Amino acid sequence: MSTRKFGAPIKRNIDPRLLTGKGAFTDDINLPGALHAAFVRSPFARARINGIDTSAAEKAEGVVAVYTCDNIGHLDIELPLLIPHPSMTNARTQRPLARDDVYYVGQTVAMVVAVDRYVAEDACALIDVDYDPLDVELDLERAIEDGAPLVHPTHPNNIAADFTQVSGNPEAAFAEAEHVTRIKVQVDRSTAAAMECRTVAARYDSVRGELTVWDGTQAPLGVRGGLASIFGFDEDKVRVIAPDVGGGFGQKVMFPYPDELLVPHAAIQLGRPVKYIEDRRENFIGSNQERTQIHEIELFAKKNGEVIALRDNFLHDTGAFIPYGIAVAQVASTSIAGPYRIPNIHVRFRAVYTPTVPVTPYRGCGRPQACFAIERAMDQLAEDLGIDRFEIRRRNLIRDEQFPYTREGLLFADGLRVQLDSGQYLKALSMAREAIGWDGFAAEQAAARQQGKAIGLGLAYYVEGTGLGPYEGGHIKIHPITGKVYVNTGLTSQGQGHDTVFAQIVSDQLGVKVEDVIVVEGDTGTFEWGVATFASRAAVVSGNAIHKTAIKVRQQTIKAAANMLEADPADIDLEDGHAVIAGTDRKVSLAAVATATNPLRYAFNSAAQAATQFAPASRHDGPPLIDGQHPGLEATDYFSPECATWAYGVHAAIVEVDRDTCAVEVKKYICIHDCGNMINPVIVDGQVMGGFAQGIGGALYERIEYDREGNPTNANFVDFLIPYATEVPAVEIAHLETPSPLNPLGVKGVGEAGCIAVGATLASGIEDALKPFGGTKFHQTPITPSMIFGAIFNA
Amino acid sequence: MSRHEHLERSIPSTSADPKAEVTVTVNGVTVTREVSTRMLLSDFIRHGLRLTGTHVGCEHGVCGACTVMIDGRSARSCLTFAVQADGADVRTIESEANEDGSLSTLQQAFQECHGLQCGYCTPGMIMNIRSHFESGDDLDLSDAGIRELISGNLCRCTGYANIVKAVRRAAELAGRA
Amino acid sequence: MLGNHGVKPPLFDYLVARSSEEAVSLLSEHPGAMILAGGQSLIPAMNFRLASPPALIDINRIAELKTVDIVDGNVRVGAAVKHRDLEQSDAAFKANPLLRAALHYVAHIPIRNRGTTVGSLCHADAAAEMPMVLLLTGGWVTAAGASGQRDIPADKFFEFHMTTSREPDEMIVSATFPGLPFGAGHAFAEFARRKGDYAIAAVGAILERKDDTISSARIAACGIASRPVRLTGVEAALIGKKLTNEAIQVAGERAKDAVTAPDDANATSAYRQHLLAGLTRRVIGEAAEKARES
Numbered sequence A: 001m002s003t004r005k006f007g008a009p010i011k012r013n014i015d016p017r018l019l020t021g022k023g024a025f026t027d028d029i030n031l032p033g034a035l036h037a038a039f040v041r042s043p044f045a046r047a048r049i050n051g052i053d054t055s056a057a058e059k060a061e062g063v064v065a066v067y068t069c070d071n072i073g074h075l076d077i078e079l080p081l082l083i084p085h086p087s088m089t090n091a092r093t094q095r096p097l098a099r100d101d102v103y104y105v106g107q108t109v110a111m112v113v114a115v116d117r118y119v120a121e122d123a124c125a126l127i128d129v130d131y132d133p134l135d136v137e138l139d140l141e142r143a144i145e146d147g148a149p150l151v152h153p154t155h156p157n158n159i160a161a162d163f164t165q166v167s168g169n170p171e172a173a174f175a176e177a178e179h180v181t182r183i184k185v186q187v188d189r190s191t192a193a194a195m196e197c198r199t200v201a202a203r204y205d206s207v208r209g210e211l212t213v214w215d216g217t218q219a220p221l222g223v224r225g226g227l228a229s230i231f232g233f234d235e236d237k238v239r240v241i242a243p244d245v246g247g248g249f250g251q252k253v254m255f256p257y258p259d260e261l262l263v264p265h266a267a268i269q270l271g272r273p274v275k276y277i278e279d280r281r282e283n284f285i286g287s288n289q290e291r292t293q294i295h296e297i298e299l300f301a302k303k304n305g306e307v308i309a310l311r312d313n314f315l316h317d318t319g320a321f322i323p324y325g326i327a328v329a330q331v332a333s334t335s336i337a338g339p340y341r342i343p344n345i346h347v348r349f350r351a352v353y354t355p356t357v358p359v360t361p362y363r364g365c366g367r368p369q370a371c372f373a374i375e376r377a378m379d380q381l382a383e384d385l386g387i388d389r390f391e392i393r394r395r396n397l398i399r400d401e402q403f404p405y406t407r408e409g410l411l412f413a414d415g416l417r418v419q420l421d422s423g424q425y426l427k428a429l430s431m432a433r434e435a436i437g438w439d440g441f442a443a444e445q446a447a448a449r450q451q452g453k454a455i456g457l458g459l460a461y462y463v464e465g466t467g468l469g470p471y472e473g474g475h476i477k478i479h480p481i482t483g484k485v486y487v488n489t490g491l492t493s494q495g496q497g498h499d500t501v502f503a504q505i506v507s508d509q510l511g512v513k514v515e516d517v518i519v520v521e522g523d524t525g526t527f528e529w530g531v532a533t534f535a536s537r538a539a540v541v542s543g544n545a546i547h548k549t550a551i552k553v554r555q556q557t558i559k560a561a562a563n564m565l566e567a568d569p570a571d572i573d574l575e576d577g578h579a580v581i582a583g584t585d586r587k588v589s590l591a592a593v594a595t596a597t598n599p600l601r602y603a604f605n606s607a608a609q610a611a612t613q614f615a616p617a618s619r620h621d622g623p624p625l626i627d628g629q630h631p632g633l634e635a636t637d638y639f640s641p642e643c644a645t646w647a648y649g650v651h652a653a654i655v656e657v658d659r660d661t662c663a664v665e666v667k668k669y670i671c672i673h674d675c676g677n678m679i680n681p682v683i684v685d686g687q688v689m690g691g692f693a694q695g696i697g698g699a700l701y702e703r704i705e706y707d708r709e710g711n712p713t714n715a716n717f718v719d720f721l722i723p724y725a726t727e728v729p730a731v732e733i734a735h736l737e738t739p740s741p742l743n744p745l746g747v748k749g750v751g752e753a754g755c756i757a758v759g760a761t762l763a764s765g766i767e768d769a770l771k772p773f774g775g776t777k778f779h780q781t782p783i784t785p786s787m788i789f790g791a792i793f794n795a
Numbered sequence B: 001m002s003r004h005e006h007l008e009r010s011i012p013s014t015s016a017d018p019k020a021e022v023t024v025t026v027n028g029v030t031v032t033r034e035v036s037t038r039m040l041l042s043d044f045i046r047h048g049l050r051l052t053g054t055h056v057g058c059e060h061g062v063c064g065a066c067t068v069m070i071d072g073r074s075a076r077s078c079l080t081f082a083v084q085a086d087g088a089d090v091r092t093i094e095s096e097a098n099e100d101g102s103l104s105t106l107q108q109a110f111q112e113c114h115g116l117q118c119g120y121c122t123p124g125m126i127m128n129i130r131s132h133f134e135s136g137d138d139l140d141l142s143d144a145g146i147r148e149l150i151s152g153n154l155c156r157c158t159g160y161a162n163i164v165k166a167v168r169r170a171a172e173l174a175g176r177a
Numbered sequence C: 001m002l003g004n005h006g007v008k009p010p011l012f013d014y015l016v017a018r019s020s021e022e023a024v025s026l027l028s029e030h031p032g033a034m035i036l037a038g039g040q041s042l043i044p045a046m047n048f049r050l051a052s053p054p055a056l057i058d059i060n061r062i063a064e065l066k067t068v069d070i071v072d073g074n075v076r077v078g079a080a081v082k083h084r085d086l087e088q089s090d091a092a093f094k095a096n097p098l099l100r101a102a103l104h105y106v107a108h109i110p111i112r113n114r115g116t117t118v119g120s121l122c123h124a125d126a127a128a129e130m131p132m133v134l135l136l137t138g139g140w141v142t143a144a145g146a147s148g149q150r151d152i153p154a155d156k157f158f159e160f161h162m163t164t165s166r167e168p169d170e171m172i173v174s175a176t177f178p179g180l181p182f183g184a185g186h187a188f189a190e191f192a193r194r195k196g197d198y199a200i201a202a203v204g205a206i207l208e209r210k211d212d213t214i215s216s217a218r219i220a221a222c223g224i225a226s227r228p229v230r231l232t233g234v235e236a237a238l239i240g241k242k243l244t245n246e247a248i249q250v251a252g253e254r255a256k257d258a259v260t261a262p263d264d265a266n267a268t269s270a271y272r273q274h275l276l277a278g279l280t281r282r283v284i285g286e287a288a289e290k291a292r293e294s
Helices: A015-019 A055-059 A117-124 A170-176 A220-231 A258-270 A280-286 A327-334 A367-385 A389-396 A425-436 A438-450 A498-510 A538-565 A590-596 A607-611 A681-701 A758-773 A785-793 B041-048 B105-112 B122-135 B143-150 B161-173 C020-029 C042-047 C083-088 C090-095 C098-103 C109-114 C117-123 C129-137 C232-238 C245-258 C269-293
Strands: A035-041 A047-053 A063-067 A108-114 A128-133 A159-167 A179-187 A199-205 A210-215 A238-241 A274-277 A293-301 A307-319 A344-353 A405-411 A417-420 A454-466 A472-478 A485-489 A517-521 A572-575 A578-581 A587-589 A634-639 A645-658 A663-674 A732-736 B019-026 B029-036 B067-070 B073-076 B089-091 C013-016 C034-036 C055-058 C068-071 C074-078 C140-145 C148-153 C158-160 C171-177 C185-191 C201-210 C213-222
Touching (some): A015 B122, A035 A117, A035 A280, A047 A108, A055 A063, A108 A258, A159 A327, A159 A405, A170 A307, A179 A367, A199 A258, A327 A344, A327 A405, A389 A454, A425 A438, A425 A454, A425 A663, A438 A454, A438 A645, A472 A498, A485 A498, A498 A538, A538 A572, A538 A578, A663 A758, A681 A732, A681 A758, B029 B041, B067 B122, B073 B122, B073 C109, B105 B161, B122 B161, C083 C117, C098 C201, C117 C171, C129 C171, C185 C269, C201 C269, C213 C245, C213 C269
Parallel strands (some): A035 A274, A210 A238, C013 C055, C034 C055
Antiparallel strands (some): A293 A307, A405 A417, A454 A645, A645 A663, C140 C148, C185 C201
């Protein structure tokens, strides 16, 4: 038997290509004769447009076309509301090119198509837009006050959605509390900042009426659906390919961005391929962002620290438009009780329009904010009641025997129940306690303080609803000549290593080498059922679909091989690319089995001779393909989860604050993590470490800055501080593997895990470090040196 | 714009920018091309020479994705005009693999250590590290030393820890550790 | 307000100078032209279309501008010398180790491989390290114009953030950093939120001691005002003093007066004062330590 590939640290199939510069990202694809698009974007957060003069640009040498809302025909519409929800009325979405009004700095106003990007940018500068700027309010809390300037006159107090969810009987529990802890916390706006910006290229074949779009998206099937609907094309005349994509982190699951419609439109109209490669500055002002929420959270507790109820009321900044509905706020509101039993929950949020870049998910999607709120509140409760921070959590964690633990009344972002399906929450906490050295820490801290050093221990627990439906599919085919296995699914990969983990799953069923399993995804021309890559769902949903499919192909293969080898199917093993009669050396290659199951007329190679009509094994007493039989070894199946599966983990850190520089040094950082069964532990660690680094960014460095007029002031990599290697500390990871009962592989998602708890952990640690040095509470991220200075010196 | 307006104007194939001739040796091959004088070296390498392994991440010199070697030293190709490279020796990621196409020790180390995810920053990262390996300078293979060596290249996927590992492993494979 | 900037540079005339004289005459023939040395500040500004010079004069083919020379114990750096070459020059290090110490903080190696020290001086970012080092060491730049050459001392050169006293038709052909006085101790300290970023504050110190007493002190800082500044208050507080912890503390406090930069995204003014005081204490201690050793 081959060793099991599931769970093994297999090297990635894709790496040699990426390491040698042979990746094929959108802008790497050679489209002869391609024209290049550039955009004129609003320089005002809110303004009326009195007129747009494109005449000089149109006359400029090398300019092929200039588009405004007046000459894009059927595209001059409000873009789709992707996820409707009853809490929103008249939800606002933007137009591909602004008509009459602009709502944020960066909104697309005109598009120039020219011979190259340099000339297109020259021409953008020639377009004269006459604006009347309007008043704006950027502050979330002031934006909801009466009289605040409105982003949309249709929405009083700038409220886009107002939604309350209740679990248990909170009103009754509030009355029974012996102690109430109330804090207000804020997490600021960040952005995905994938290393490759967004990209779209389109080519139209007017003879066949076929539109091909290369799009650095996480959702090619969604983009295809959008394009077909809006352009009125048959779906099979639109092919959307997400080639290699340089990171996504949620920003690229949103569609359609204006360029995703306008570039195909120009390609159709101009009869030439058109490319738009978003630049970094545009990515900051034109591609969606996430994070700002202000939570007022209350924990209602018994004196022994048991939390019997939670009330949370938060504001969620949705930016100028709400195309993705309330997804981010809903994930936050349903994650607010974290890993704790807390049987009574009242959570209300208001999504608020601000004249800023629209808000849709960025890795974490509401979870970092919820984690920050509940975990900072738990620390405060611990302090209020004089209980240590590990102990207060221990007393409230869901116990092993209580799984599955359902929060009745709450609906998750998939519209399904919130059910924490499995876990060893107490064990994870005690592992964290031991790994960080809690028991000896007080003495260590006291000694450091004697020397004037400010060291502290931080702690945060998180849960992550992952693997959301509705479904994904898998298609598997064994190639009759090479015996290689081809796998398709409706997802895309932006670096997660799907091609390898899916290959591992298939390898176990079919007994082929991982490198002989070729996973092709991100192309609506090869597999057209499914949704997209988001919400830490690929391994769970596509992984299980592919697993189910692989079992089907395994059965087909064994049956056919048994027939060929004249053996009992029960005696057939699949290993090393062959079907083998167990315990013998009698075997047949998968290629031969695949060939034999595909009756041929023509032998185009020697292997194929076995399947031709006069070959020894061919039937002469009836149709070569019996009724209902599918030629070859091939199957398709789907997996649709009954609800999300919840991963979780604990982070703990030892930090030191330098009181001269007010800088934070992370001296030790540990992460206890459970995403169920791990398909590839190296890839899991990679996901956790990558998420962790983004968490460090959000905790200490990254904040999208706007001035009072709504101008972004750090829309570049100089001023928006993404950590380099020198800013990301080492992290020690330990895993638990509690299988999910909700899917055959027992897996949970891991994509977002790493980033969720970092802000809460470091805030907890910094607060602890500075306690005797005049420090106050750290209830906001990112925590900057200026904030630390202010906390220590009350300045 | 009318449906047939594109028929009424001819679409030029290149811009009318002033051009200059540059001769540059790229990955050992000397080429002479006419380029727009304002063309960035990154665009020249990618689109002029169709060596698309060099990526562009910010075009203002911060992310390091476009790092190539110019005359043996790492440099941002987005902060260099193609005309400035006249007479220079330029190396890109396409020169990194062994002659027989197999992965170099540095590339092997990246694969072994899972030092890449989306692969977008990787070519720039590798060219930066390659230039250090070839510089003759002492290599500080401590964690802090390696982090300093790769500071200047942003990676948004890996969190860097596996890149640090890969650099150490590569030094080992290359007999530098 | 952000306009229609992109990330591709606007059109310009590309001119290659073969000698300093030719560069200077091209400057006067092409009003508004800029010198292209390393381009590591200029090209990003052009990519963002924040700068659109009608012409660039490339001086990288001028051999005479590519040398680091030790002249009378001073380090003379030609206009086309890359930061990295100066950083790795052992002769420069021997004459004044502050250069290498400070250059370590200038961006990242790939930028230092292309960027020039003189270019950085001419760019005159108020938070940049090398203008501060020129001021700290009492150095000067040499400007060449149609009417000949002149030396401009650092304290007359840096006028404001990104503004110098160079005349439009002048080219800076070299910068001269005086050698470290014999027996002097030196130190350089910087804090930025990320490694390689412009400083929130950086301080350099050159101290000389007689027995236990500071006999001379030069302290300068960047990132804290509209140009690099000498911390004369700190210097005055040190000269003639015995170097006690208390004296260092007092001197550090005096640094705060020099901070005039307003609050920005990376630092409030009060924090910057606090930071500067801390860095100043560090460099005084470290420089004094080295001075004692010599």
